[in-house]
Amino acid sequence: MxxxxxxxxxxxxxxxxxxxxxQLDMELATKFIGGRGLGTKMLYDEGVATVDPLSExxxxxxxxxxxTGTASPSAGRxxxxxxxxxxxxxxxxxxxxxxGARLKYAGWDALIVEGKAPEWTYINVSDDKIELLxxxxxxxxxxxxxxxxxxEVHPGCSVLNIGPAGEHLSxxxxxxxxxxxxxxxxxxxxxxxxxxxxxxTVTATAKVVEPFDAAKLKEATKACNQKIRExxxxxxxxPTYGTAVLVNxxxxxxxxxxxxxxESYYPEADDISGETLKDTxxxxxxxxxxxxxxxxxxxxxxxxxxxxxxxxxLWAYGGNCGLHDLNAIDEANMWCNEYGLxxxxxxxxxxxxxxxxxxxxxxxxxxxxIPLAWGSSEAIVEWTKRMGEGKLPLAKLMADGSYRLCEHYxxxxxxxxxxxxxxxxxxxxxxxxxxxxxxxxxRGGCHVxxxxxxxxxxxxxxxxDRTTTEGKAxxxxxxxxxxxxxxxxxxxxxxxxxxxxxDYAALLNAGTGTEYTAEELLTVGERIYNIERLFNxxxxxxxxxxxxxxxxxxxxxxSGPSKGQISQxxxxxxxYYEVRGWENAFPTKETLERLGLAE
Amino acid sequence: MIEVRLFATFREGRDKIVYLEPxxxxxxxxxxxxxxIPHEEVAICLIxxxxxxxxxxVKDQDVLALFPPVGGG
Ligand code: SF4
Numbered sequence: 001m002x003x004x005x006x007x008x009x010x011x012x013x014x015x016x017x018x019x020x021x022x023q024l025d026m027e028l029a030t031k032f033i034g035g036r037g038l039g040t041k042m043l044y045d046e047g048v049a050t051v052d053p054l055s056e057x058x059x060x061x062x063x064x065x066x067x068t069g070t071a072s073p074s075a076g077r078x079x080x081x082x083x084x085x086x087x088x089x090x091x092x093x094x095x096x097x098x099x100g101a102r103l104k105y106a107g108w109d110a111l112i113v114e115g116k117a118p119e120w121t122y123i124n125v126s127d128d129k130i131e132l133l134x135x136x137x138x139x140x141x142x143x144x145x146x147x148x149x150x151x152e153v154h155p156g157c158s159v160l161n162i163g164p165a166g167e168h169l170s171x172x173x174x175x176x177x178x179x180x181x182x183x184x185x186x187x188x189x190x191x192x193x194x195x196x197x198x199x200x201t202v203t204a205t206a207k208v209v210e211p212f213d214a215a216k217l218k219e220a221t222k223a224c225n226q227k228i229r230e231x232x233x234x235x236x237x238x239p240t241y242g243t244a245v246l247v248n249x250x251x252x253x254x255x256x257x258x259x260x261x262x263e264s265y266y267p268e269a270d271d272i273s274g275e276t277l278k279d280t281x282x283x284x285x286x287x288x289x290x291x292x293x294x295x296x297x298x299x300x301x302x303x304x305x306x307x308x309x310x311x312x313x314l315w316a317y318g319g320n321c322g323l324h325d326l327n328a329i330d331e332a333n334m335w336c337n338e339y340g341l342x343x344x345x346x347x348x349x350x351x352x353x354x355x356x357x358x359x360x361x362x363x364x365x366x367x368x369x370i371p372l373a374w375g376s377s378e379a380i381v382e383w384t385k386r387m388g389e390g391k392l393p394l395a396k397l398m399a400d401g402s403y404r405l406c407e408h409y410x411x412x413x414x415x416x417x418x419x420x421x422x423x424x425x426x427x428x429x430x431x432x433x434x435x436x437x438x439x440x441x442x443r444g445g446c447h448v449x450x451x452x453x454x455x456x457x458x459x460x461x462x463x464x465d466r467t468t469t470e471g472k473a474x475x476x477x478x479x480x481x482x483x484x485x486x487x488x489x490x491x492x493x494x495x496x497x498x499x500x501x502x503d504y505a506a507l508l509n510a511g512t513g514t515e516y517t518a519e520e521l522l523t524v525g526e527r528i529y530n531i532e533r534l535f536n537x538x539x540x541x542x543x544x545x546x547x548x549x550x551x552x553x554x555x556x557x558x559s560g561p562s563k564g565q566i567s568q569x570x571x572x573x574x575x576y577y578e579v580r581g582w583e584n585a586f587p588t589k590e591t592l593e594r595l596g597l598a599e
Numbered sequence: 600m601i602e603v604r605l606f607a608t609f610r611e612g613r614d615k616i617v618y619l620e621p622x623x624x625x626x627x628x629x630x631x632x633x634x635x636i637p638h639e640e641v642a643i644c645l646i647x648x649x650x651x652x653x654x655x656x657v658k659d660q661d662v663l664a665l666f667p668p669v670g671g672g
Contacts, residue, residue, distance in 0.1 A: 232642060232668020241607060243671025248606050252664040254648045304613060310672050458670045459643060463650055497670055561648020
């Protein structure tokens with residue numbers, strides 16, 4: 001039977017050098033789709049939840065979805081699934097570019113990397129041949145330079161790598177691919193570094209993935225592409241302004257966290273907006289593999305042309321550090337890509353450090369000539385580089401994230417994180433539903449695991465009142481479940497501004513031969529959300545880990561349009577557990593049985 | 600005065616911020632007519648930071664923010 005899965009995985013043991021080819025378990029694949037879902041299930045079954053994340057017992061799964069590499073819109077995504085050293089829980093970091101599609105074309109659904117290489121190593125995949133090669137010539141190199149050098153050795157390959165941050169095991173280290181695309185969150189780059197694995201190069205001869213029903217996939221793709229073109233967000237807003245267009249929207253709702261969330265309205269926000277970026281440093285937009293949306297930014301930084309910032313780093317280096325110097329933000333964002341640092345957690349940690357400095361906990365003498373002052377362009381650029389290097393004691397501490405930093409100075413409450421991972425750019429005091437997403441995200445503070453900004457602010461698929469709690473728990477569950485399915489298929493979440501569950505079901509069925517209804521696809525997403533939660537439970541998660549920082553529940557917003565508002569997570573969290581069929585943060589026996597997860 | 604903030608493509612051929620006298624507009628729809636923006640092009644209309652309908656009342660000192668369909672994540 002033809003299917004858009006390759007049916008084949010490689011298990012690579014870096015300690016022994018053994019490379020085994022395994023068949024994909026199709027029953028599991030049907031139940032968990034691929035990508036994020038299947039990767040988590042495999043990791044859970046292999047007992048990884050209880051290991052030390054930076055030990056050789058941790059495993060790194062680079063996994064595509066069944067739609068990755070097909071003609072479906074935005075079908076270029078892959079996931080890195082592992083145990084996070086930042087949160088101690090599940091990590092599944094998603095990235096675009098072309099690397100995932102290349103892996104698929106080379107004939108693999110996933111690479112499972114185990115053990116630890118005795119010396120710095122890289123994996124070279126060339127169709128069905130996989131070899132381990134010495135990476136000693138690339139150690140210490142910035143991500144872009146390593147990318148270029150590896151392409152000289154393997155012409156035409158796509159490169160995934162870590163920069164210096166991953167090498168020194170920064171818990172904010174990202175995995176970069178195709179120069180400026182990042183599997184950014186949860187410190188997945190540190191896991192790669194802990195295995196002495198610098199890069200994975202992939203070369204593929206094939207250029208297509210054969211689906212189960214080519215005619216049906218063509219038809220479903222055509223219908224989806226039309227919706228994407230006709231949708232104002234995916235067909236106009238995102239290609240023209242990128243995600244950066246959110247700066248002005250979120251700021252105008254008074255939900256734009258400012259100075260480490262001490263305020264939530266930034267009067268100078270327009271200086272760092274998508275509109276201003278377009279009028280100043282933008283060279284062109286860019287697309288990941290097979291993406292008709294093309295939200296990527298290509299910008300000028302000095303005389304270099306590089307990948308530009310998304311909304312999150314614009315906010316995090318900008319308003320959150322009290323700064324409106326767009327050029328400095330562009331440069332700091334570029335250093336995140338070069339050193340291989342998460343462009344959300346890194347600037348958020350700098351913002352937390354600025355608050356500690358402002359309040360006198362970090363002393364000027366610790367700053368080695370560059371004070372961590374609010375609004376300092378020099379500070380955001382130079383401290384990003386210092387975190388990337390990890391040499392200066394304070395920078396090394398900051399490179400492990402805001403929670404560990406603030407705890408070190410005796411004030412963990414200044415860390416605006418959930419499960420030790422920094423929250424993104426939307427204030428959950430002014431936008432109630434997104435607080436449920438933050439609190440209950442299995443990978444810690446995160447917006448893309450149930451993007452309630454869509455209904456609460458953007459009015460998609462319908463406008464909800466951002467200030468109320470009613471119905472938000474149910475909305476959150478649906479968004480979380482649909483997102484889990486999309487992430488597992490290998491498609492980009494941004495396609496969901498235009499597409500809904502029936503569209504995704506049609507694509508998946510044509511690709512793999514499943515016969516899911518839209519509702520059944522959501523149930524698969526629910527299963528995935530629950531297996532992640534089981535992983536976290538096994539990893540030692542406690543109910544109190546589903547919490548928001550005190551600042552959001554005890555300090556009302558002090559100024560701007562949302563003045564006086566506070567998160568009502570105490571109201572919404574119990575409602576959420578009820579709609580999920582969870583008790584005390586974990587699935588009940590009945591829920592597990594209903595989802596086919598009972599052991 | 601009513602402060603009208605324009606964003607994204609609404610800025611093409613217009614100022615970023617326009618001030619209107621309260622007599623010139625009693626609701627966002629009036630503002631759009633004044634600025635020659637077709638009503639159906641508006642995806643998000645905020646009055647003082649809160650989502651509003653084009654027929655909701657606006658008064659002196661209000662801040663109106665208007666966006667075409669845009670988004671991200
Ligand atoms: S929408 Fe943007 S991030 Fe998503 S696949 Fe397309 S170009 Fe990449």
